[in-house]
Amino acid sequence: MSESGASVRDASTVMLVRDGDSGIEVFLQRRVKGMAFAAGVTVFPGGGVDAADGxxxxAWSGPEPDWWAERFATDEKTAQALVAAAVRETFEECGVLLAGPTADSVVDDSARYRDARGKLERRELSLAEFLTAEGLVLRADLLRPWSNWITPAAEPRRYDTRFFVAVLPSGQIADGATSEAAQVAWQTPRAALASWRAGEHVLMPPTWSxxxxxxxxxxxxxxxxxxxxxxxxxxxxSPGPGGRPLSDFPDNERYFDELPRLGALGGR
Structure with a gap:
């Protein structure tokens, strides 16, 4: 348990990237304002690990759970669940499916699984049940481990989030057909940061980083x-003038120097 009394839940987040005319582009979502966690902020697709993810x-292709466990400093069961959650959440939240009919292929059009996507989001179907029914193999080799951020101890909702990166599979389209996103867009990282500095949207430190x-x-x-x-x-x-600025993360001083003056939203 944390200082706030909140337990820490494992979570997976996927930075979905592609090559654009101006360089790398990343898929971003602005969460709906009614969400219990990070309402209204700009994030990557992701969410908490479900019990069924483990x-x-x-059916699995790519680095085995022991490899992921070593990279994320956890046990094999948790590592498998984290990878499965990354694939499931990416499919649920933007329709991109990191799976294929064979160990070295990937589906070229995930729209055919629209009904299953809805059932996954409503927790009427597990990822394993979906993949088995469709004869699909989870492509763990399409993911790379990236970082690990843990929600500050004082927060009422806390997540131990592992960040992954994956390239958008050829033929697939990332969309905003999810109940959790009010707006979605592909942007270069520089453009996303520039619009944040201009006060056009909110980035929490993990996403900014x-x-x-x-x-x-x-x-x-x-x-x-x-x-x-x-x-x-x-x-x-850390106690300081004007509120409770965060510390103990890479370049925290630069984050707050560049942070738009958004009153109570600053740093949160």
Whole structure:
């Protein structure tokens, strides 16, 4: 349990990227204002791990759970659930399916699974049941481990979130057909950060940090090639003028220097 008394839930977030005319583009969602966590802010697709995500009967291609467990400093069962949740949440929230009929293929049009997508989102169907029924293989090799952020201890809702990166599969389209997103867009990381600095949307530190890191890559091939060392980051609140600024995360001073003056939204 944390200082707030809230338990910490495992979660997965996927930075979906593609190559555009102006460089790397990343898929971003603005969460609906009625959400219990991070309402109205701009995020990557993702969400909490479900108990069913850890099932052992998922057809799997790519690095095995022990490989992911080592990268994310966790046990194999949790690692499998994190990867499964990353695939499930990406499909639920933007319709992109990181799976294929064979271990070395990926579906070229996920729209045919629209009904199953709705059932997954409503928790009427598990990822393993869906993949088995459709004869699909989870493509763990299309994902890369990226970072690990833990919600500050004082917050009432807390997540131990592992960030992944994946390239948009050829032929698939990312959409906004989810109850959790009010707006979606492909943007270059630099453009997303510029519009944040202009006060046009809200970025929490984890999202800001990942966008900032992506600015350093010329194309998606370079992103996939990088061997990231994943170390847990848990910001904390530090007393200071004008509120409770966060500290103990990379470049926290620069984040607050660039943060638009949004009153109570600042840093949250």
């Amino acid at each position: 099932t052992a009967d998922i 990942q966008l900032d890191a992506l600015c350093g890559f010329a194309d998606t091939a370079a992103v996939l090639a990088v061997d990231r060392v994943v170390e847990p980051i848990m910001p904390k609140y």
